[in-house]
Amino acid sequence: MDLPASVIPVARLKRTLLTVLGWVLVLAGVAALVLPGPGLLLLCVGLVVLSQEYEWAARRVEPVREAAFRTASDGVQTWPRILLSCLGVLGLFACGVLWLLQPAAPGWWPVDQRWWLLGGWPTGLTLVFSGLIALGLLVYSVRRFRSNPYQGDRGAS
Numbered sequence: 001m002d003l004p005a006s007v008i009p010v011a012r013l014k015r016t017l018l019t020v021l022g023w024v025l026v027l028a029g030v031a032a033l034v035l036p037g038p039g040l041l042l043l044c045v046g047l048v049v050l051s052q053e054y055e056w057a058a059r060r061v062e063p064v065r066e067a068a069f070r071t072a073s074d075g076v077q078t079w080p081r082i083l084l085s086c087l088g089v090l091g092l093f094a095c096g097v098l099w100l101l102q103p104a105a106p107g108w109w110p111v112d113q114r115w116w117l118l119g120g121w122p123t124g125l126t127l128v129f130s131g132l133i134a135l136g137l138l139v140y141s142v143r144r145f146r147s148n149p150y151q152g153d154r155g156a157s
Contacts, residue, residue, distance in 0.1 A: 015053050022050035022057070038133050040068035066152050072141040073150035085138050092131035099124030 025046030033039035044064045050057035075081050098117065101124075105116035117123075 018049055018053050022046050022053075025049060038130075038137060040064065040071060041133075041137070044068055069145075069150045070152060072137065073145035076138070076141045076146050077149060082138075082142065085134075089131050089134045089138060092127050092134060096124045096127030096129075096131060099127060 023046065025042050027046075029039050029041070029043030029046055031039075032042055044061065047057050047061045047064055051061050075085060099119065100121055102117060102120065105113045109116055
């Protein structure tokens with residue numbers, strides 16, 4: 001069955017947009033694995049988007065989802081881990097607020113003032129937003145996995 005000529009560009013546009021969005025999310029997820037942010041979550045969402053168009057991505061969604069759930073579950077199994085996660089969230093908020101307020105460089109700062117708190121308010125907003133995401137994920141993990149640790153394929157989550 002031949003598709004009308006007007007449908008082909010729409011399908012191609014959809015595929016292109018899904019591919020670009022998926023790769024942006026995957027790259028952001030990889031970056032957030034080492035930077036503040038929900039790396040495994042972004043990576044998983046990016047793969048889910050790419051799996052709409054590519055079989056290779058569909059095969060990789062489940063292992064990343066398993067790793068994300070296992071990491072979330074492991075992170076809330078002891079009170080010291082939960083406390084450290086809370087401190088991390090507070091640290092992200094504190095850094096975000098510091099960047100938003102843009103105070104003058106302290107006396108111990110060894111280089112020029114212009115190198116103090118690079119990025120300005122966009123960096124501050126990103127840090128605060130990352131803190132909100134981290135807080136939401138922490139609350140979700142505590143509620144879902146604290147009393148019922150994630151078992152993956154070995155049992156019910």
